[in-house]
Amino acid sequence: MGLSENIRFYAATDVGRMRDHNEDNYLVDKKLALFVVADGMGGHAAGEVASALAVRIIHEELRKERDLIENKARSDGRNPLREILALLEHAVQRACARIHEEAKADATKRGMGTTLSALLIAGAYGYIAHVGDSRIYLLREGRIQQVTEDHTVYNELLKRGKLTRDQIDKVAQKNAITRAVGVYERVEVDTLTIEVLPGDQFLLASDGLHGYIAHPAELEPFFEEEDxxxxxxxxxxxxxxxxxxxxxxxxxxRLGQGDARDSMRARMLALKRDVLARMPLFSRLQEREMLRIMQVAEVQTYEPGQVVVREGDRGDELFIVLSGQVRIVRGDAVLSEIGTGEHFGEMALIRAMPRSATATAVEESELISLRRADFFEILRKEHELAVKLLWQFLGVLADRLDQTSRDLTEAREVIAAEDITDLIFPDTEDPGSSSAQGGTRS
Known part of the structure; x- marks a missing residue:
């Protein structure tokens, strides 16, 4: 039984103490493994209309594609993952257009919209689409993390470092959302793919709940509650x-315990995260940011003697050794042999240029690869993450330049070293001298 068929879910909603009607809506569909929370906004109950439209249209759009989703979930490779994520984003855009159209047709609903956080579990992956300030939390191996990012004035100011937290607290509209489904005909949707594991728990929450949660650790007793x-x-x-x-x-x-293959995946995923986190390029990333990197980091297996990259070929991938050993050769010279946690080819992330050496698997090896196109997509969409990655990349290049400078200095010292042959062999004559040739010069 796959993880998507071994799910338990629990849902509750409440009007709260201050409102006279509930503009939140949620959806749970166990067969489709789809879960959505939407928090509407707008006067005259328009928010309730917007959130209801959002969950209904997304449900309808994905239910039409159920067979396709199931088939893609059983496929291997990266493309099926992207196609399912694209289906989810398309469903959100359909909902956005429909809500916007409804608002234009009814003056009492002008400006209505809704936040939206959706989770679709298919095969071994969870697909997330997010707009606004509802949230999705993940509990994995005792650690709780927020996997969505709030689209609010507060968060934008905090990310840009323009104001301190104390200063932001004094901003009148700090809790205003910067994105919503339906306010305009289209909306920018945050999407994320997470490899799900046995025992994972997700919490989808509107801001009426998470607004009272100062730190994710406060949710621990509720995740631990058996019922x-x-x-x-x-x-x-x-x-x-x-x-x-x-x-x-x-x-x-809540996801069930899975089978032996899921347990193996869990061990491999933990190793993959650990190896990536030890790399200088990714060492300062937060957990949500690390999930974003892991989304596009693909594991490839190489047999002994198989060439990973060839000198002179153009490449577009950074490689990190997950297990095994790789030999780096330039011409006929062996430059090094690298093992778990070490990497090569990072310049390919920045520019297309010929590989400077050949890399060959010495033994059966698993390598994590990160493609330039995926790296650039992260830089375009995740501005805060982009700053961290580029800053760390500069550090990596600086280390490489320092090493190159040291190598050049050592080479110059060798070249400029004093010739002490005469001191070692004082009686040895120059083979090219006249005496060595049996003659004398008068």
């Missing part, structure tokens, strides 16, 4: 006890 229904009702009670100033929605999704 999921008690956990979700407890989350609703928590928000109400702390003020209940907004509608409150919680959807808790």
């Amino acid at each position: 999921g229904a008690v956990a979700t009702s407890g989350l609703i009670d928590l928000a109400n006890r702390k003020g209940g100033k907004d509608n409150i929605t919680a959807v808790l999704v």
